[in-house]
Amino acid sequence: MFGIIKTVQLSTATAVRAFHATKPLFAAIKEGATLPNHTLFENEPKNKVNITDVFAGKKGILFGVPGAFTPGCSKTHLPGYVNSAKDFGQLGYDTIVCVTVNDPFVSQAWAKQLNxxxxxxxxxxxxxxxxxxxGLEKDMTAALGNVRSSRYAMVIDNNKVKKLFVEPDGTGLTCSVSQKVLDAIKKGV
Incomplete structure (x- = not known):
């Protein structure tokens, strides 16, 4: 279950033990769970947004993308939710949030470019x-330089995860796209 504990000699007088886990020590968020209380940023670093304040007393959609300006995120994922915002609103979901592992200036420029x-x-x-x-991080160091978000979507009701859609490979565009989430809501999430 866990990796090997090794002793590394730093000097003749001091030894330090290093620990390496081969599996994550936590699991991805589950349906029925409450969103963790975290601060994100909107448009610039001084505009702090607490995610639980965003969904307090509201029904909405939260989705995560690997990165702004990346092909799947820019051509399909965010535009799908932008185009479907009115449809979600008609179903009582008036808050739609996209979370991206980028700095706030990049996120702002991307949001502006995609209307x-x-x-x-x-x-x-x-x-x-x-x-x-x-628990939805994905190591994308080889392609994007650091840890990024797996691609996912959640149906949220007053900070509770009612339905969770996580792409099986973390990056695909199958279950987390706006139409799939809309269809699930129409079927009675």
Missing amino acids: AEGKVRVLADPDAKFTKAL
Whole structure:
């Protein structure tokens, strides 16, 4: 279950033990769970947004993407939610939030380019702390330079996760796209 504990000699007088876990020590957030209380950023670093304040007393959609300006996120994922915002609103889901592991300036430019303003709030998780608290981080160092978010969507009701859609490979565009979430809501999430 866990990796090997090794002793590393730092000097002739001091030894330190290093620990390595081969599996994550936490599981991804589950349906029925409450969103973790975390601060994200909107448009610039001084605009702090507590995610639990965003969904307090509201029904909404929260979705995460690996990165702003990446192909799947820019061509399909965010535009789908922007285009479906009115449909979600008609079903009583008036808050739609996209979380991306980028800095707030990049997130703001991306939201502006894709006309998300007034339809989808794009919030920055620059250090991936919120993403890690959800247990939905994915090491994308080879392609994007650091740990990013797996691609997912959640139906939220007063900070409770009612339905969770996590892409099996963390990056695909199958279950977390707006139409799949809309269909699930129409079927009675």
